[in-house]
Every structure is written in structure tokens, then in C-alpha cells.
Amino acid sequence: MLQLEKVTTGYDRKAILNDISFTVGKGDLLGVIGPNGSGKTTLLKVMSKILPPWKGRVTLEGRGLDEIKYRELARRMAVVPQRMPELFFSYSVRDFILLGRTPYLRRFQLLEGEEDLRVVREVMEETDTLGLEERNLEDLSGGERQRTIIAQALAQEPEILLLDEPTSHLDIGHQVEILDLVRKLNREKKVMVIMVLHDLNLASEYCDRLILLKEGSIFKMGTPVEVLTYEIIEKVYNTLVIVHKNPISSKPHVLLVPEEERNSDRGLRRD
Amino acid sequence: MESKVGKWIGRLILLALILMAVSLLALSLGPAHVPLSKIFHPQGIESIILFKIRLPRIILGLVVGAALAVAGVIFQGMFRNPLVEPYTLGVSGGAALGVSLSVIAGFRILPLAGFLGALGAISLVYFIARRQGILKISMLLLTGVMISFIASAIILLIMSLAQEHQLHGILFWIMGSLEETNPSLIKLVSLIILIAIAISFLFSRVLNVLSLGEEEALHLGVNIERTKRTLFILGSLMAGVAVSVSGIIGFVGLLVPHFMRLLVGPDHRILLPTSCLAGGIFLVLSDTIARTVISPLELPVGVITGILGGSLFIYFLTKRTLKLGK
Numbered sequence: 001m002l003q004l005e006k007v008t009t010g011y012d013r014k015a016i017l018n019d020i021s022f023t024v025g026k027g028d029l030l031g032v033i034g035p036n037g038s039g040k041t042t043l044l045k046v047m048s049k050i051l052p053p054w055k056g057r058v059t060l061e062g063r064g065l066d067e068i069k070y071r072e073l074a075r076r077m078a079v080v081p082q083r084m085p086e087l088f089f090s091y092s093v094r095d096f097i098l099l100g101r102t103p104y105l106r107r108f109q110l111l112e113g114e115e116d117l118r119v120v121r122e123v124m125e126e127t128d129t130l131g132l133e134e135r136n137l138e139d140l141s142g143g144e145r146q147r148t149i150i151a152q153a154l155a156q157e158p159e160i161l162l163l164d165e166p167t168s169h170l171d172i173g174h175q176v177e178i179l180d181l182v183r184k185l186n187r188e189k190k191v192m193v194i195m196v197l198h199d200l201n202l203a204s205e206y207c208d209r210l211i212l213l214k215e216g217s218i219f220k221m222g223t224p225v226e227v228l229t230y231e232i233i234e235k236v237y238n239t240l241v242i243v244h245k246n247p248i249s250s251k252p253h254v255l256l257v258p259e260e261e262r263n264s265d266r267g268l269r270r271d
Numbered sequence: 272m273e274s275k276v277g278k279w280i281g282r283l284i285l286l287a288l289i290l291m292a293v294s295l296l297a298l299s300l301g302p303a304h305v306p307l308s309k310i311f312h313p314q315g316i317e318s319i320i321l322f323k324i325r326l327p328r329i330i331l332g333l334v335v336g337a338a339l340a341v342a343g344v345i346f347q348g349m350f351r352n353p354l355v356e357p358y359t360l361g362v363s364g365g366a367a368l369g370v371s372l373s374v375i376a377g378f379r380i381l382p383l384a385g386f387l388g389a390l391g392a393i394s395l396v397y398f399i400a401r402r403q404g405i406l407k408i409s410m411l412l413l414t415g416v417m418i419s420f421i422a423s424a425i426i427l428l429i430m431s432l433a434q435e436h437q438l439h440g441i442l443f444w445i446m447g448s449l450e451e452t453n454p455s456l457i458k459l460v461s462l463i464i465l466i467a468i469a470i471s472f473l474f475s476r477v478l479n480v481l482s483l484g485e486e487e488a489l490h491l492g493v494n495i496e497r498t499k500r501t502l503f504i505l506g507s508l509m510a511g512v513a514v515s516v517s518g519i520i521g522f523v524g525l526l527v528p529h530f531m532r533l534l535v536g537p538d539h540r541i542l543l544p545t546s547c548l549a550g551g552i553f554l555v556l557s558d559t560i561a562r563t564v565i566s567p568l569e570l571p572v573g574v575i576t577g578i579l580g581g582s583l584f585i586y587f588l589t590k591r592t593l594k595l596g597k
Contacts, residue, residue: 050486074492081490085483088353089537095479102480103492108473110540111276156491 001025002047002160002192006056009046010216015054016042018216026159027190029183031197031207033227035237038213040196041082044162047194048079060160074103077160078153082168084145090136093129093148094120100155116155123154127181143174150181161185163195167202175199179206200254204228205246212236228252279541282534286548290333293552297329297559302567327457331449332558333551335517336527338464338509340550341471343524344531344543345506348478349499350408356525357510360415360503364422365392366514367445371429374440381444382456385515392418393507406499408485446571447518449558460516467509468547474502478539520573522580523550533587553580 002024010016017039024030032040045051047058049065058065060076078100100123101116112120124130127147132140140148146166153161163182167175183206186193197203203210204224212220212227214236220227230243233254240262242255298321299307305317313321342357358364369388370381378384396418400410426445430438451457477498480488488495510524531546557575564570 048490050489069492070489070494071492074490079490081487085487087482087537088351089532091537095538099480099483099491102476105476110473110476 001061002194003059003062004047004056005059007046007053007058008055009042009051009053011042011051016216017046019056020216020218021056022211022218022221024192024194026192027186029186029193029206029208031195031203031210032213033197033200033203033210034213034219039216040213041164042216043213044079044164044194044196048077048162049073071103074156076158077162078156078158080149080153080161080163080166082164082166084137084149087137090138093132093135093137093140094124096137096148097124097129097151097155100152103156119157120155123151126154126185127151142170143177146170146174146178147181150178154185158191160192160194163193165196165198168198175202182206200228200233204251204253205249224251228254279535282541282545283548286545286552290548290552293556293559294329294333297332297555298325300559300563301325324452327452327454328449328558329555330461331451331457331516332555334461334464335449335513335520336523336550336552336554337468337547338513338550339520339524339554340527340531340546341468341543342506342510342513343528343550344539344546345471345474345478345502346524347528348482348539349502349506350412351482351484352412353529354525355412356521357506357513358419358519358521358524360411360507360510361392361396361418361422362389362507362510363514363519364419364426365389365395366511367426367441367519368392368422370444370518371426371433371441374437374444375429375433382451382515385444385518386511389507389511389514392422393511397503405496406503408499411503444518447520447573448569449517449554449572451516456516460512463512464509467505467512471502471505471509472543474498474505475539475543478502478543482537482539518573520554520576522573522576523554526580526584527553529584530587 004020004022007020008015008018020043032043034040042051046053049058049068049070052066060068060073065073097120098112098116101112101120104116105112121130124133127150129144129147129151132144132148137145137148150163150166161182166178166182170178179202182193182195185191195207197207207224210222210224210227211218212232219236220232228243229252230241233241233243240257242257244253244255245251246253295307295310298310299305301320303317303320305313305321309317310321339357343355346355346357346359347353366385366389369384369386369391372388373381373384396411396414397406399414400407402410426441430441433441477493480491480493481495481498483491485495488498527550528542528546531542531549535541535545554572554576557579558572560579561570561572561575
């Protein structure tokens with residue numbers, strides 16, 4: 001169980017998040033949505049001990065993150081960054097994924113052991129990266145790259161997976177592929193997933209619960225049906241939208257309306 | 272995994288053989304030529320030339336080259352920057368300033384002066400770049416470059432005020448040379464450098480993690496502040512000790528790591544030990560050329576490392592695409 005209690009934090013002296021409280025349980029799949037600059041990435045940073053809370057606290061099974069060492073935390077929680085780190089040399093996919101075993105290696109242990117190789121083989125199967133093994137990171141396509149980053153995170157055998165916009169820069173085919181993978185991990189391995197998503201419709205389809213941030217505070221928290229209403233979205237994003245239902249999944253589907261259409265005859269008459 | 276380690280060991284054995292061959296060559300060549308056949312049974316004057324003059328110089332070349340190359344690997348890895356070299360952080364500037372000051376003051380023990388100068392510069396850089404217990408990489412780099420600039424400005428000032436024989440002494444030191452005859456100094460330097468290299472090797476896997484970026488390393492459970500601090504101290508110590516006995520020999524610490532990345536790949540577990548051997552090979556080879564090409568006169572070894580290393584590097588760069596930052 002990961003819990004935030006009245007957390008306020010930010011950078012330098014500027015507060016980005018204000019008085020945030022919520023609890024995520026084992027096996028939850030939580031989406032974090034909100035406009036640019038609303039504090040989504042900052043929220044991931046305070047949950048992963050990159051940024052300390054100024055006020056309040058973040059606890060994992062009742063223990064404050066400040067009491068948990070990075071090494072222990074890394075065995076329980078993995079973070080998938082938005083993009084691949086930029087390197088001035090090339091790593092192979094396999095070597096990159098193997099680095100995910102770092103929290104399990106003894107200090108100054110230079111070579112990974114049998115168990116590490118077994119876990120890595122397993123996560124490569126899971127993420128369909130076995131065929132990429134010897135390829136260099138920079139030769140991968142967007143989707144392959146994302147699967148490789150996720151594979152490294154899974155090599156940490158985490159109970160909690162934090163993802164920062166895992167589908168940005170991907171086409172819809174790959175978006176679905178990545179999120180299907182994430183949900184499968186959540187459903188089959190009971191991994192707690194917290195992911196920041198930009199796309200409201202993907203958030204609606206894939207997340208059990210959503211947190212909508214506005215200017216560093218929680219504006220609304222609940223199921224996609226509760227959070228994704230046109231009144232709420234219009235208030236938070238300052239734009240006109242229509243919310244329909246996906247005919248297959250019956251999840252809310254958000255449609256946007258360009259300015260020209262708003263004023264035309266065919267435009268929207270809400271009352 | 273086993274196949275990778277096997278390949279690594281193969282590369283190391285190959286480099287070790289080259290190292291021995293180059294050392295034998297360096298023993299044999301010089302103003303007084305000692306044929307290879309006689310190296311193992313030298314007599315009289317030859318024995319003095321070999322063991323009192325050439326061998327100490329070769330040993331110094333091996334350890335200084337190794338120290339500079341390993342420091343280069345460490346700094347390029349932790350700064351995630353291909354243009355960083357052991358001198359970037361002010362080690363050479365500080366050492367040169369220390370030496371210039373002591374030449375003017377008539378202080379004789381130049382290696383000590385150089386080491387104190389390097390230590391001073393590095394400590395300054397460290398404390399300026401450290402904020403609330405956090406060592407900021409970008410601050411370290413910028414502060415190091417600035418301290419180097421300030422040091423060279425002061426050195427220019429000293430040189431403009433110095434007398435001719437002092438000027439010659441300063442210039443001679445700055446150009447770098449492996450001509451050190453004090454055997455106990457060579458022993459001490461070798462001991463410090465070998466220990467520092469051995470400790471660095473223990474950090475080679477952590478360097479792989481750190482080269483992904485600091486936040487990524489934290490996510491993988493690495494205590495980055497402690498690691499950065501240790502690596503910074505190790506790299507600076509090696510570079511400082513090397514500079515204080517041999518002066519400023521450029522290019523070894525910048526080029527050797529890049530060469531080895533082309534040869535064995537970016538994994539620090541093999542990059543670090545191969546760079547260690549290759550640094551020694553490269554410097555001893557360069558020094559042998561420097562002292563034989565216009566024999567009996569000697570060229571500054573830095574001239575050879577620069578010309579030889581730079582042109583070889585450009586050749587390989589055009590042969591194979593090497594990524595220098597995207």
C-alpha cells in the first residue's frame with residue numbers, strides 16, 4: 001500500500017504540489033491525468049523518493065520513504081521514465097535490461113548471477129524483447145524502445161510500477177500494445193501500477209481509477225466514469241469537449257471540438 | 272554471460288601481451304641500442320642503462336598512462352560526457368600553478384608542489400560544486416574549467432615576471448616528461464596508482480548504472496552521492512599523482528577511453544581494465560618515440576601523444592562512426 005498524506009512539495013522555493021492525499025492499494029491500476037504543468041511528473045518524483053516532501057509524508061506499507069534505503073526501494077518499486085536515457089555510446093538491449101538487476105547485486109558484485117539471468121530472460125519473454133537482445137538501443141523503433149525500458153523496470157521484480165507517459169511518441173498501435181502489456185502485468189502479477197497519461201481516452205480505457213490534477217491539487221479522484229465528465233474536463237482543461245461512450249468497453253470517450261465548429265450552425269447546443 | 276567474460280579475458284590477454292612487447296621494445300631502443308637478445312643477460316654498462324635508466328622510465332610510463340586512462344574512463348562515465356578528460360576538473364591547472372610558484376620560490380621538490388597544487392584546485396572545485404550535501408555534476412564541470420582558466424592566467428602572470436632560468440624550469444615541467452630518476456618516488460607513485468585502479472575496478476558496474484543518468488541510478492537503488500564522491504576522489508587522486516611526477520601529458524586520458532570503447536564496447540567492467548593496459552601501452556610507446564626519433568635529443572612526450580593519438584583517433588573516427596554526444 002502506497003500512501004500520500006497531505007504532501008506538499010516542489011522545486012527551489014516554488015511549490016508544485018499542494019496538500020495531496022490518496023492511497024493506492026495492492027493490485028490497483030491508477031492513472032494520473034491533468035493539463036501541462038499540473039504536477040503529474042512531480043507527483044511521480046515524490047512517490048519514488050527523487051523529491052522529498054516539504055510537508056506531509058509518503059509511506060509504503062506504513063513506513064516513510066525517508067526510512068527506506070534506495071536499494072530496498074528499488075527492489076519494490078520500479079520507475080519507467082518518459083524516454084530512454086541519452087548515452088554517448090551504444091548499449092545492447094540485453095545489457096541495458098541487465099542493469100535492472102542492480103538492486104539485487106551485492107555491493108561491488110561485478111557479474112550478474114544465474115538467478116539474475118533467469119529473471120532477465122523471463123522479463124524479455126514477457127515484453128517480447130528476446131529478439132532484440134543484441135541490437136543497440138539507438139537502433140530501436142519507438143515501440144521497441146518503450147518495451148525495453150519496461151523490461152529493465154520489470155527486471156527489478158517490483159511490486160509497484162510507476163510510468164511517466166509511457167505512450168507519448170508512439171502511434172496508436174504501439175500505444176495499445178504498451179498499455180495492454182502494463183495491464184497484463186497488473187492483472188496477472190498483481191503489480192500496482194501508477195501511470196501518468198496525457199491521453200484522456202487511453203486513461204479512460206486502461207485505468208481502474210483516475211486522479212485528475214489541476215494546478216498542483218487533486219481536482220477529482222474516482223473511476224473514469226466519475227472523473228471524465230464534460231463539466232469537469234472543461235473546467236480543468238479550459239476547452240469544450242463532448243464525452244461519449246466507447247460502444248465496446250462502455251468507458252467514457254472524450255471528443256474535442258475545434259473553435260470553428262463551436263460557433264458554426266452544426267455546433268454544439270448543450271441546453 | 273560466460274561467452275562475454277571469455278571474450279573479455281581474451282582481450283585482456285591480448286593487451287597484456289602487447290604491453291610486454293612494447294616494454295621490451297622500449298628497453299631495447301635508445302641512444303645506446305641494446306639488442307633484444309641481450310636484454311635478459313645484460314652486462315656492465317648495459318645493465319645500468321637497462322635497470323637504472325630505462326626500466327624506471329618504462330614503469331613510470333605504464334603507471335602514469337594507466338592512471339590517466341582510468342581517470343578518463345571514470346570522469347567520462349560519471350559526467351556522461353565524451354569530451355571530459357582527467358585534467359578538465361582543474362588537476363593540471365592546480366599542479367602547474369603549484370610548480371610555477373615553487374620554481375619562483377626556489378622550492379626544490381616539484382612533485383610535492385605539483386601534488387599540493389592539484390589537491391588545492393580539486394578541493395576548491397569540490398567545495399564550490401557541493402550544495403547541501405549534493406555534488407552537482409554540471410557545477411563540478413564548470414567550476415573545474417573555470418579554476419583551470421584562473422590557474423593558467425596566474426601561471427602566465429608568474430611566467431611574465433620570472434627570470435629566464437625559472438621560465439625554462441616551468442616550461443619544461445608543463446610540457447611533461449617521464450624522466451624521473453628517484454626510485455622511491457616511482458615506487459610510491461606506482462603503489463598509490465595501482466591501489467586506486469584496483470578500487471576503481473570495483474566500481475565499474477556502478478559506473479554502468481551511473482552512465483544512464485543520476486535519476487535512473489537512484490531508481491536502480493544506487494547511493495549516487497556516495498558513489499560520485501568516491502569516484503571523484505579516486506579519479507582526481509590518480510590524475511593528481513600522475514601529473515605531479517610527469518607534468519602535463521595530454522590526450523592519454525581523453526583518447527584511450529574512446530579507443531577502447533571502439534574496441535571492447537562501453538561496458539565499464541571491460542572498458543576500465545583494458546583502458547588501464549592501453550593507457551600504459553600508449554604512453555610507453557609515445558615516450559619511446561619521443562626519445563628515439565631525434566636521438567640523442569628528446570622531444571616532449573606530450574608532442575607525440577598529441578600528434579600520434581590525435582591523428583590515429585581521427586583515422587578511426589572516420590573508419591567507424593563513434594558517437595560523440597547526440
